[in-house]
Amino acid sequence: METVVRPAGRTLEYLVEGPEDGLALVLHHGTPGAAINRDGLFPPDVRLVLISRPGYATSTPNPGRDVASAAADTAAVLDAAGIAEFVTAGWSGGGPHALACAALLPGRCLAAATIAGVAPSDAEGLDWLAGMGAANVEEFGAARAGAAKLQAFLHEAAGPLATVRAADVVEAFGDLVSEVDKRALREGFADYLAASLRHALSAGIDGWRDDDLAFCKPWGFALADIATPVSLWQGDQDRMVPFEHGRWLAAGLPKAEVHLVPGAGHVSLLSRIDQIVATLRRQAAG
Structure with a gap:
């Protein structure tokens, strides 16, 4: 694990794995989550x-951060790692952060993918909480009520x-995972997700809290202005980020290559990583 220093002396931890001449892929983790690599998930020629x-x-x-701030943090890490051009993907809560890179690092970010990614909370015509499991409805209800209520909710939720x-x-x-996601977890993704959660929450809930608050205010960029090639991946068996979020993003990202996948859930969608990476590679090549 490496670190890079950002303004005001704050640090970011990051991990770079894979061949130096491989396709540079920045993966934005879910919420909550952290920099943990699942061996074998990505093709061997990916950096x-x-x-x-x-x-x-x-x-x-970084209290008060918005989604857009991920672009500058990503650029700083890439500078430290000696990487110029890259592609990016964001899973779940990472989806908006991948889109931030597509919007705010044009030319450097060659392609982006949002995988079961959340839509803006103020999305017109979208009932943002509809279809979510009960825990997510309670969590984002608390986030909309403000930092104090969210902090209290997350302190309790983070324990287990x-x-x-x-x-x-x-x-x-619980009810955040559909049957297809339960199968995916039992077939190997549980190890990765558990390790990511433990590492993410090892220092407390600040990252989780600030992610949720960032989702519930303006993201800091306009989806319609994204010129970088984007692919969108969403399953109709998703209880964490419902299918309608994918439908809304498909309409809000007018230049996106859209993959609305019947029978896929929130976690099981990760089994399509090879296809997602192939799409990013093709889009980056123009």
Whole structure:
């Protein structure tokens, strides 16, 4: 694990793995989450860059951050790693942060993918909470009520997740995981998700809190202005980020290549990583 120093002395932890001549891919983790690589998930010719967003694991909190701030943090990490051009993907809560890179690092970010990514909370015509599992409805209801209420909710919610083991992940997520996602977790993704959660919450809930608050205010860029090639991936069995978020983003990203996948869930969509990376590679090549 490496670190880079940002303004006001805050630090970001990051991880770079894979061949130096490989396709540089920045993966933005979910919410909550951190820089943990799942061996074998990505093709061997990918140079994978993982960044723990501010407040997660050992990355210094950046209170009040918006989604757009991820672009400058990503650029700083890439500068430190000696990487010029890159592609990016964001899963779940990472989706908006990948879109921030597409919007705000044009030319350097060659292509972006949002995988089960959340839509803006003020999206016109979208019932943002509809279709979410009960825990997410409560969590984002608290986020909309303000930082104090969200802080209290997350302190309680973080307890079991901060020490969760693979065998307990399905139970810990309750009705947030559909049947297809339960299968995906039991077939190997539980190890990755549990490790990511433990590392993310090892220093507390600041990153989780600030992610949620960032989702519930203007993101800091306009989706319609994104000129970087984007692909959108969303399953119709998703209880964390419902299918309608994908539909809304498909309309809000007029130049996106859209993959609305029947039968896929929030976690099981990650089994399509090879296809997603192939799409990013093709889009980056123009």
